[in-house]
Amino acid sequence: MNPLLNLEPSEHVDSIYYSDLFIINKRIWLILGSGKSDAARIASNKNSEDDLGRDSFALKNENNELFARFDPGALNNKSDTDLHKWHNVDVVAYCFSKEETEEGYKNRSIALLEATNGLVGLLASERPYPAFLAKHYFDEQKMAWLKNPKRRLEKFLELTNNLVNTSFVVVPFMKSVEDKAALYLAYEPGIEESVIGTA
Numbered sequence: 001m002n003p004l005l006n007l008e009p010s011e012h013v014d015s016i017y018y019s020d021l022f023i024i025n026k027r028i029w030l031i032l033g034s035g036k037s038d039a040a041r042i043a044s045n046k047n048s049e050d051d052l053g054r055d056s057f058a059l060k061n062e063n064n065e066l067f068a069r070f071d072p073g074a075l076n077n078k079s080d081t082d083l084h085k086w087h088n089v090d091v092v093a094y095c096f097s098k099e100e101t102e103e104g105y106k107n108r109s110i111a112l113l114e115a116t117n118g119l120v121g122l123l124a125s126e127r128p129y130p131a132f133l134a135k136h137y138f139d140e141q142k143m144a145w146l147k148n149p150k151r152r153l154e155k156f157l158e159l160t161n162n163l164v165n166t167s168f169v170v171v172p173f174m175k176s177v178e179d180k181a182a183l184y185l186a187y188e189p190g191i192e193e194s195v196i197g198t199a
Helices: 038-043 098-104 117-125 140-147 149-160 177-186
Strands: 019-024 027-033 051-053 057-062 065-070 091-095 111-114 167-171 193-196
Touching (some): 019 057, 027 117, 038 177, 111 177, 140 149, 167 177
Parallel strands (some): 091 167
Antiparallel strands (some): 019 027, 057 065, 111 167
16 A cells, blocks of 8 residues: 555645754744754653654744644644644744854854844754655645745745744753763753853
8 A cells, every 4th residue: 555645745845844843841943953853852851742843844824823733734634643733832942963053153152142033043054854754745846945945944944933822942062861861951041141161
């Protein structure tokens, strides 16, 4: 049987970003960038119920609140699974690579920092378009449009401008995933520098 038989193209195919979704300290974190999964698993106590999905999440804005769901570009809309449930996002985090950390933290201490949605969007839009099922439903021209970094940044800004109750942060590369998990756990919205650590 064709595994794609019961799937339909996602109506949010233009708002999918390479990201994971975790519950950490009772907040829902959308995590983008490098090395995003292992530290988040530790910060969520490796609780499978707090691991809401990996790699491919669609975003939507409802009444200036941000929501995310696992979306590989096509969905079975008749399925009763919670896999594609929408979740209200509290924190959007972009994880720096080692090289990005060396460049971005040249003149400051290593810390999890609050950031603008524009910075996070710019960084996220340069990552690969992750919706692996989209290619089965859209032609090459549409896929090129979906993958375009400029379009993806514009869409991210459209979705995240004027949000309430969602914070944006950047997370430095750390020597261990445990150190990185500690940054997540110590974060409190509104505090510019949550944790000082050693890169």
